[in-house]
Amino acid sequence: MDTHVHDRRRFLALTAAAAATPLLAACGAGFGGDDSKSDGSAADDVTGSFDWKREKGTTVKALLNKHPYTDALIADLKSFTEKTGIKVEYDVFPEDNYFDKLTVDLSSGRASYDVFMLGAYMVWQYGPPGWLEDLGPWMRNSAATGTEWDQADFFPNLLQADQWSLKAGAPLGQGGQYALPWGWETNVVAYNTDVFKKLGLKPAETFDELREISGAIKEKAPGAGFDGMYGIAVRGSRSWATIHPGFMTMYARNGLKDFTVSGGKLTPAMNSPEAVAFTEDWAGMVKQGGPPSWTSYTWYQCSSDLGAKKAGMLFDADTAAYFQAVKGASPASGKIAFHPGPKGPDGSLATNMWIWSLGMNAKSKKKSASWLFLQWATGKEHLLRSAITHNHIDPVRKSIADAAAYKDKMRHLPGFIETFETVVDQTKIQFTPQAQFFDATTSWASALQEIYGGSGAKSVLDDLAGDLAGKVG
């Protein structure tokens, strides 16, 4: 800062003088480029032969989101401690506020947590400031990683989803591995078999059919003994989370892009004529066959409506439907079937996904122990156990997806495994990676609400694109 700035600052003398130290400390420690990139990875310090007991006696702190995967993890922590002698302390936070918590924590540049849960989208936000440890060197170091971890066993698209070169618009699957897939959700259609049978419906194979069926259910189901039932539950709240499940999946199946990338420059594409037409159709579907008060719908409302037999279909994470479908979970248990959902005009089953991943704090002072924890938590042994005895479903590992015990467990849900197997290879992150993801998708959700509320899709999406061009480009 030059002297001119210094003068300028004098009027703030009191606060500034008092404030300067922590701010600079925060900047220096939290965002400083120099200390994190200087000399290779801490993984290189691990040499010799692989040993689970290497970090015996250490304690690792984990920040976890309240989730069935988490329940399964916590239930199994004892075996990790037995195996490694590492103690795991954890904090569990409610999903609505989990990322606020994590974001503030990471941005402070402190290592209050060594490991934490995150989604692939968060890599785009947390990666560029250097908050996330690149796990690549750890995976590649045979002294740090046991052979049984078996990297090849992961579905490759999942592993790639957590890889990025930290450059806006650069495709995933290149650069550092900033998190490891741990559990995931693919976005498909779940439907109430009772109402489909009664009304003689078949799962939609095209988007037009989906819209038709949605409207038909809303029109006819209440008269056919399904009190208050509407066609299709999709998220609609003013949140980034509204975009990524059903909407983005269908958007992608229509061959649409959020941004176009050329020469490293991102151009918003949600206002392309095709995208405008699609968005109009989507809003129309919601109006005709969607939930009342759609603009307040998060996955809580979507999934509970399916469970309460108020929604004929749910186009959202397969797990959201799964937890309503399992025996005794809801009135609709046993009456929920799964289907990949409508194909795109060209037959595409491109599907968007959410990956609960595990990441490591770049500022962690216990990286070696943290890596052992990540390795164990994403390893076959734990994941298989939690898939079978708990509800850690939608395995990230092929070996588990193929395991007979797992298939047996899921078999009673009509179409679940078939659907999973159909879409798994075409499921990937359909968004263009960029750091302003949350701003972009929140505005996008807001735009959807406006279109749903009756504003012209073209002008709303043009505004959105104009706004985002400034922020993202």
Place this chain on the structure above:
Amino acid sequence: MTVQKRLLGWLADAALILYFLFALFPIAWMVILSLKPTNELFSTYFSFSPTLDGYRTVLGDSEGIPFVRFFVNSLVVSVGAVVLSLLVGLPAAYASARWRFKGSENLMFTLLSFRFAPELTVIIPLFVLYQKLGLFDTYVGMIWVLQLVTLPLIVWIMRSYFADLTPELEQAALLDGYTRKQAFVRVALPLVKPGVAAVSLLAFIFAWNNFVFPLILTSNEAQTVTVGALSFLGGDRPKYNLTAAAALVSVVPPLLLALTIQRYLVRGLSFGAVKS
């Protein structure tokens, strides 16, 4: 009493009951929710198989959420915040009510304005600061930050309270041979007791219900019930029954406090709240 008057009386009672229907229905609904098993949450409205499982789960620390610990944390932190605010705020309120010293008006107003400051202004700086000072996720840290909630309320209301209390009582005590401190403790303080009780209750409730500060500034060690109650919503299904049960359990301390000081509550605020 004329027929017309009696009729009006009934109408007034009916209006009152109408308001209380509005005020109490959500709480009644929370009670119903808390007694529902998870799988009947949305299937029926008023007919269900009531179960105390919700409460068992919440109080049994299952679901991975140590709610009982959060409960104790909330108690420690809220009581601590109110007690600290009283210790510090009562003398300040007294001083500013008794002596019109230089800058007292502005000082008091600034203090009040903290009550209305957005929590987000401080939350990030405070987080950095707490991490540095080791106050993150500690009782001390929470009690400190909750002063933002409790101190201005207590100072502002108690100040008007002291201002309404004639200074001659303490002056009489001085002439009786008591020191100023003794006059404050033996004469002024007992007289503002109802006000202290009422304002402490309000401060306690606001501290107890605070959400953003504990969310960001605590983890497991000092986390409080409000954040805890919300934690039950996550997981495989939104478990409103557990959230409702947790919320109802966490109403117990403020409710008990309110019942204890019931006789002070309205009286206590009656002359305190006014003079500025």
Place this chain on the structure above:
Amino acid sequence: MGWRLALRPYVLIVPALLLTCGILYPFGLGLYYTLFDFSASKPQPDMVRFENYQTVFTQEAFWNSAWVTVLYAVGAAAVETVLGVTVALLLHRSTIVGRVLEKILILPLMIAPVIAAIIWKLMLQPSVGVINYLLRPFGLGGVQWTDTPTGALLSSIAVDVWVYTPFVAILALAGLRSLPTSPFEAAAVDGAGWWYTFRRLTLPMLWPYVLVAVIFRFMDSLKVFDIIYALTEGGPGDSTVVLQIRAYLEAIRFQRYSFGISYTIVLWAVVYLAAMVLVKHLGKIQRKAAEAK
């Protein structure tokens, strides 16, 4: 020894001052942050002086949010005032019904606003919510409470009203209980009607008490966050994006810390000014009320 006397009030106030400084410090820090372009994508922030504020004031989004915030605050404070005073007046008659209900008046205040909003959201959900269920016999089963901009704003205000009306009612009731009885007896002897008594006696004398409650409520609802966050998240569209929601999104969700904090500083300034005006007004009203007595 004279100086010791002059110093006494300061001595008493010092602990509070110290504590205030403890609170002030992070505020100063926050204020200081706003002079930089501190964000996740700008790891090494530069001083930009007042650029953040310039951006805030030139953004259409800011003015929209400011407008929504004012609507919300005025709406909530107004309804709470009218309803709270009405409830207090009804309770003040001390009928048997009133005495029983008075004991539970404070209950809604004890539910954390964020939880209250979640429960309300559940109750207002047309598909499975109990309110639409109960309204079905009246043909109102299909009302989509939060689905339009107006509906969403009104629903949020309704939750605010639910939580905070007891606060106003308690203060108003306290005021009613402390009014002198002689003017009312005189009015009764003069045969004054209910409305006259209310307008000419009750209201002017009660007003200072109510105004304190109104000030607290108005200021507090200007910085509403919990309720809207849990109920509408700011939607539909931008219709309920109040300033604190915008600040939250910017500072925490989008990680533009400096910019987000600038929003809160502006909000604070607005609240500060509004409070100053109201408190001045309060002083005037109190003097008037004192004369009325």
Place this chain on the structure above:
Amino acid sequence: MIRLSGIRKTYGKVTALDGLELDVREGEFFCLLGPSGAGKTTTLKTVAGLENPDAGTVTLDGRDMRGVEPYDRGVAMCFESYALYPHKSAYDNLASPLRSPRHRLPADRARQRIGEIAELLGISALLDRPVGRLSNGQRQRVALGRVLVRPARAFLLDEPLSHLDAKLRQQMRAELKAIGAVQRTTTLYVTHDSVEALALGDRIGVIRDGRIVQTGTREEIWYRPYDTEVARAFGRPRINLLPGTVTPDSGFRTADGKVELPILSAAAPGTDVLIGVRPRDLTLGEGPGHRLTGTVYVTEVLGRSVEVTVRLGEQHVSLVAPRGEVTALRPDDPVRLSVRPENLLLFEADRPERPGRRIDHE
């Protein structure tokens, strides 16, 4: 002995005391008389150390009291509001000084002392009552008791009788003067009631706008009032003040010429003056001194005597006559009045900025 010199005290823009000088002698019962807002209470509180003067010195028994805390000044004060502790019983109020570090007595001696005082004030039966359930008169006694119960260098009594009804006030006045402790102890007594001041005060100080206007015995105040205000303050019915001018032959003449009186004071002819005569110094009918004639305007019975208002030209004067002498009088009846020249007081005419001062005899 209490001495205040050059005391100034302001509250913001309001000046409460404006260079006040006051001297209360040892053992004296001194009444400070003045209208409300004159600075009486502030004076008392300044003596007690409850208010710190902006300038000037307070001396008690010759010691400068600057910086001496109230509890170290050894004075006892009875507040106009009584300032009884509302959360305590009458007994506890009386016991309060005796439990303080300054005047502590062992419990049994305290009880005995309180018993004596309660006996003296006739409140023995009330001691267990909370003060909220005492009548005004009873509270006043308790407040007085709290003053008397402890040793004091001086008593400061602030309108102690003002809230009592007339009969009780008269009774208390007598009792107060009869209390031994009061007789022995320097007492500064504040009142707005001139009758009270005349009845109680060994000396009286008249205070106005934060200054002492006049100090003196009741005779001095009565016969040599400093100005028309002081003259008006004492005596009911009020003194008659007739406006007029000094004639070239050193007489007094009203504007309409209906009243002419000789004057003993030296005043330049043509000066606007007020001539004062107290109603009781005017005699109905023939008597010694000057005579005046007029007509009856109105009569008003005051117990055994009657106040007669007589029209003298355009002026009215009041006089008090025994009832027996005036029973026959009807309005408009012509009457004769007489007044002794030595009972005539001559004042400068009142001016907007200050009341007219008395013009002294030669």
